[in-house]
Amino acid sequence: MRIRLAQPDDAPAVVALRAVVHPYLVRGVESTRKMLTDPPPHGGWTAFVAEDAGRVVGWTSAEPTGTTAAADFGDINLLHVHPDWRRRGIGTALLKAATDHLGPLGVRRVRTMAQTDSLGFARRHGFTVSREVRYSALDLNPAPALPVPPPGVRLLPIADLDPHLLYAADVASAVDEPGDVPVDAKSYESWQYDVWDNLGLDKAASTAAVSGGEVAAFSLVKRDGDRMWSDYTGSVPAYRGRGLARLAKTAALHRAAAAGVRIAYTSNDEANAPMLAINARLGYRPVAAQWSCLTELT
Structure with missing residues (x-):
């Protein structure tokens, strides 16, 4: 070895x-x-x-x-x-x-x-x-129905967006994301590598809720064959409380299923109660747990 x-x-x-x-x-x-x-x-x-x-x-x-x-x-x-x-x-x-x-x-x-x-x-x-x-995992047979957005909101595949708009929403939504360290230094270059240029990103299924020319919420789909990963679902703080994150994620799951995805996976910090509630309403079931572990190098 x-x-x-x-x-x-x-x-x-x-x-x-x-x-x-x-x-x-x-x-x-x-x-x-x-x-x-x-x-x-x-x-x-x-x-x-x-x-x-x-x-x-x-x-x-x-x-x-x-x-x-x-x-x-x-x-x-x-x-x-x-x-x-x-x-x-x-x-x-x-x-x-x-x-x-x-x-x-x-x-x-x-x-x-x-x-x-x-x-x-x-x-x-x-x-x-x-x-x-x-x-958590979600069987996409049957898939969620494509939701109807509220007045003033459009559900768009991210392929139709300027990536800088999606990046701005990603940064804004991650400010209070629970974790061991704050997500407060995500450069556009790093985001472009991790998200926009990722070969697994399905830009037709990944969905943004757009209001007034801004991305208010979004849900990203990374795919491998008939399996997908909900890479990140976020909502800009100014637009929270309107159900837009659930709206975007439901639409993304619907579009992924229509393109042949059969099972969806995701992960959430146990302190992220709003996202866990969204997943529960969508029918996700827990399949595993992992723990973050910290140490200091000497």
């Missing part, structure tokens, strides 16, 4: 591994390959795989967090090992590779996500459990 830097040609194996460990996550081969070929523009992102006899059995990525003004904060993303290869030190080796990468970049505080059965591993390696995140 060896730990090495991930390469673009690892994308199919990485996606296959993710399907075993996290079947509720949606990221296709081509979008994974693009991330490995052309990493995020804020700099410092890298990924590692664990390889045993030529087979990829573990994965993680690490980066300084590019969406917060906290300069010393970083993420170790989605560290996971195939169930048949656990308890052999692979997770520990991947974690060390990630922290060794982050330390020289000035990162001192680190966040990672752990499934419930991995919390013991996180605690043994000095992490403190912070926040619970709920993962």
Whole structure:
């Protein structure tokens, strides 16, 4: 077994591994390959795989967090090992590779996500459990009906929008998003990479509620075959309380189903009561939980 830097040609194996460990996550081969070929523009992102006899059995990525003004904060993303290869030190080796990468970049505080059965591993390696995140699924057979917007509101696929309008709404809606650090430093370049240029983004299904020339609410769809991920549903604070986020998400789910999507997944911080309520009304059911875990590098 060896730990090495991930390469673009690892994308199919990485996606296959993710399907075993996290079947509720949606990221296709081509979008994974693009991330490995052309990493995020804020700099410092890298990924590692664990390889045993030529087979990829573990994965993680690490980066300084590019969406917060906290300069010393970083993420170790989605560290996971195939169930048949656990308890052999692979997770520990991947974690060390990630922290060794982050330390020289000035990162001192680190966040990672752990499934419930991995919390013991996180605690043994000095992490403190912070926040619970709920993962949910929705069967799109039958799909929600296309909703009728209220007067003065149009439901548009984001393909019809100037992306700068969507970016402005994304930034405004994320200001009070629950989390371990505020989302207060999302540049347009970073957003364009993560969202607009993402190969999995379905711009025909992703929907915005537009009022007075502004994006008031939106729901983004990232797709891989007949599976989709509700990447982010947000509402601009000035437009909240009108049901526009639920309106946009319902329309996005309807359009995705009409284009062949059969199951939708999403995640929410357990403190995000408004979004959890929207998902409950739409019929989402919980399928998994993960926990954010924090530590400080020495």
